[in-house]
Each structure stands twice: as structure tokens, then as C-alpha cells.
Amino acid sequence: MHPVIIFIVLAAILFVLALPYLASLSLYSLPVAVAWWLSKIPKGDGPKLADIPDEAGDAILERFKEQKRAAEAHVQSERRRGRAANVRFIEREDRFENRSNLGQGLNRSIEAGLAEIEELDEHIERLADPGLRRFLAWRNDYIAWCELGRYRGAVLGAVLGTIAGLVVLEVFDAAPSTVFVPNFIGPTIVYSLLFGWVGALLGLFLGRRHLATRAEAEIEAMEAAADDTQTEEHIVAATMPDEDWHEILGVAADASNDDIRQAYKAAIRRSHPDFVANMSENIQQAAVGETQRINDAYRRAKELRGF
Template sequence: MGIFIIGFVAIYFAIRLFLTLMFLAAPALVLASAATSSLGRDEFPEPDEFVDPHLESLLKQIDDALTVLSEAVNEYYQSGESNGIALTSKSNGTRFDARKSLGRQLNAALDDAANKIAEYQSLRVPYIDRRQSLKEQYYTEVKKWARPKSTGAANWVGAIVFGVTLIASLATGIGDLAANVVVANPYNARPGLIAGFIAGALGYGITYYAVMRTKIARSNYSAVYEERAAFLAKLNMAETTDAQGQPDEPGATGSDHLKEFQDDPAENWHVILNVGADATIDQIKAAYREAIKQYHPDNFEGRGRKIMDLANQETRRINAAYEAAKDLRQF
């Protein structure tokens, strides 16, 4: 009988303790879960919305051209070595002795390749920046997907840490809590409430962040994005080839094989300016100033006619996008 009474009292105190802790912790946990869930999304985001096939196609062509040029440079050096043409110390071993005709020919070829490599690298920089911006937008959506999936574990950890801290803060531990704290008047435990809430919030936040990072890592979002981008680039190139009626020359390295990156400024002004569709007027103005500074033809003075043409095209597109934004937002 005595064991039965002790067990009954223990269960009674345990129930009171659990209800009290839940009464105190549950509202905060519900609010935290609601806040994080409201900022989330249910479905894993598809990368297609954040991959621009034209941009990926252009970058692939540039990278292919750089690969061909790099292989050509290696072949030039191998040709010079196999024909006994020495590299000069004055050029730090980058150019051949020009006293022989073959040496002069190889130097001219190396200079031409170096100029083309510099040209393609200059073309590549703004598109890499734009691609990175799109990928970061995709990552933001992946984080939204991971948020609701991180609240469950965070709730448990937050509640447990809150309860342990609250109990530990009382003078006589569980007995004091069970004897003096009830659902009807839980704030008798107020000496430990502040410590409990702080510890619970830290436990919730750390767990939420850790679980979310784990979910994002396991989603392998970067590989998903890269794989889809590569596929859409190939598809776009195939469609372009069909439209033109003939494929590009294999291994072609001339700028004529680079397709101009086109967007409809009126429809895609926010994409061109690298801002969200709901960006504020100040954000639009700042993005325009940054874009026009980056692509302004003055930055490419002396870099070659084709680079200047591209810079002029980009400047026109940016200005058209800005005008479209001004018309839409009426500023």
C-alpha cells in the first residue's frame, strides 16, 4: 500500500510539473514555430526558376573556348620544345627565342592566344556575377524549405532546456516546483522564469540553426542546381543550333560564336538589374547605378572592338530595364 501511495503521489507531482512547464513554455514555442513556419515553404524549390538557359549556354561556350585556347598554348610550348626552340629568361620562360622563324611564329601564336584568353575572361566576369546572384536566390528558397522542418527538434530541445533550467533555479528543485507551482498560478516560479526562457530560447535557436543547416546540406542543393544548369545549357544550345540550321564549328574560339545574352527589359527588368520584383525604388536606383558602373563602356576602353560592342549592348539593356522599372513604379 505504501508503495502504491508513493507512486500515486509521484505521478501526481509529475503531471503537475509537466502541465506547469508546458503552460509556461508552450506559448513561446508555438510563437517561435509559427514565426519560422510562416517564412518557409512546403515543397523543395525547383532550380529551373533560378537558372537562365541563355546565360548558362553563353558561359559554357566561353569556358569551352578557354579550354581550347589553354590546350593550344600547351601545344605551342610542346612544339617549340620538340623542335629545340629555347624559352628566353627575359620573358621568364613564357616566350621563345625569336632568332628562328619558328620561334617568331610560336610567339605570335602565344600572343594571339593570350589576347583571346584575356578577352574571354573579361566577357566571363559579369555573367559569372549574374549567375552567382541567381544561385543565391535559389539558396534563399532552399532555406525557406528547410525552416519548417527544423522546428520540431528545436521545440523539444527548447522545452527540455527551459524545464531543466527552471527546476535547477528553484531552491529545493522538483519538490519546490511541484508544491508551489500549479497551472492556475504558474508565476510563483518567476525567480527561474527569466533564466528558463533565456536558456530555452538559446536551446531552440541553436537546434533550429543546426538542424536547418543539416537539412540544407543533405538536400545537395548546389549539385542539383549545377546539374540542372548544365542540362538546360545543352538544351538551349541544341535549340539554338536547330533554329540557325547549322551547328557551331567544333572547337571554335572566335567571339562570333558567342551568342548575345538577351532579355526583354520590359518584362525582366528586375532580372537585368539584379533585384527582386518587389524591390523598393531606392533599391532599384542603387542596383541601376551599380550595374551601369560595372558595364559602362569606359571600363573596357582599349580592350577590343568586340568587347566594346558587348559593353554597349549591356549598357543599352540596363538603361532599357531601368526605364521599364521607372514606368512601372512611376518614379
């Protein structure tokens, strides 16, 4: 006989033998689970953006900064490890020699750390906007609220499953007589609670999918509203006459040439059309205009400074 068939037969036998114990356990476990789910069901319509404190957004920014510090510590640790192992470090190329497996591994690890730092820098620069920080905090809270909302589906599934079990077992007189519960509780009630568990698990799954869809739609609506606001701000900024180049680049008028170059790179990275390629068409158009504005400011700075 095929091993798979043997496994299925043995599993079926074990399930039949365990069924009275599972049903009896459901008599105690399902009410406890339903009570716990009821305590977790969130109240109201979910968190509102206007109610999110600035501290919540600041905490998100701080987490990114902590990740950056951790990535920087990792890079420094890898460099110290390489020097301790006497792997030759090439200063002009800022890497270890690739002659050994250790050197190659260190370089890969350091490159990954530097790439992570660069990505975190971009996030930190974007999070300089307090409004964006609060929006991200609201999004996290709203997703968490929706996650808790799936317990409502679990309670509903448990109730409907138990009722369906009672009807089926009564109509077809299909409840086994073996149960390990007090005599005044009939086997039909006990075994119907197994149907309740099935309904509860199904309610958890379907409830989570429904609420995930709801959360996605709500977040997209908020992002669209934020995009429209951001577009208006870009248009207003782009039409301001005779704006000083150093104000556009975000530096002082007497900033050094190196500071100007770094500010330009940071500004162009934030507003480059490639960076917003996945956003709305309005944002992409605004990014093109902002990029031209930044390039014009940098051109004026170079003409003025002669570099």
C-alpha cells in the first residue's frame, strides 16, 4: 500500500479517537476564546489623523535614526574586524583587498551597510516634514486597529458556526454519544462547539482580509489627499518670483562650496522624478518642476561662486 494512503488512514483513525476529547475541550476553550476576542475588539471608527500627537511622528523618525546608528556601528565593526585580521585596507578605494574570502565577505557586508545608511538617510530627509511623520504614525495606528478588528469576525464566526452545528447535528442526529463533560450537557451541544471553532477560525481569516482591504483603501484615500496638498505647495513654491538660490537649496548665503554641493545632491535626490515614479501623476509633474527649480538654483550658485 502506498505510504501516503497509510498516513491518511492513520490520521483519520487518530482523529476519530481524539474527537471526543477535542469536543469536550471545546466546551471550555471556545467560551474563553470568545471572551478574550470580545475584550480585544476595538471601539469607534479607528484613529483619526487629527488626533495623532507630534510625539508619535517623532518616534518614527527616531526609529529610523536608531537604525542608521546601528548600520553605522555595523560598518565600523566590520572595518575593525578586517584590520584585526590583518586584511589590507585600500584607503583610496575605501575597501579591503579582495584576495581573500574574508576580504570579499567584509566588503560585501560593508557595501550592504553603506547602502542601508544611504537609504535611511533618504527616509530621514523625507521625515523632516512633521506632517509626513504624523501621517506615517496614523497609518501604523490604523493598520493596528484594523488588525484587532478581525476579532469581531472571529466572534461572529464562532456564534454562527455553533448555531449551524446545532442545526446539523439535531436534524441528522449525528452527534456521537461519547463525551467527557457533565451529564446535564448533551453531546449535541458539545460537538456543535467544534463547528464553532471552525467558524471562528474562518471568521479570523475572512475578517483580516476584509479589514486589510479597508485599511488599504483608507490609506490610499489619505495619500491621495496628501498628494494633492503637496502638489499645491510645489506649484506655489515654483511660482514664487526671484527666490534666492540659497533658500531653495536650504543653505546659508555664505555656505561653503562643499556645503552647497551636498545640499544640492540631497535636494535633487528628494525631488528627482525617478524617486516619485510610483506616485500620482500630479506628484510626478510637480517633481519635474521642483527638479528644474533646484537645478536653476544650483546653476546660479555656481555662476556666483565660480565653481
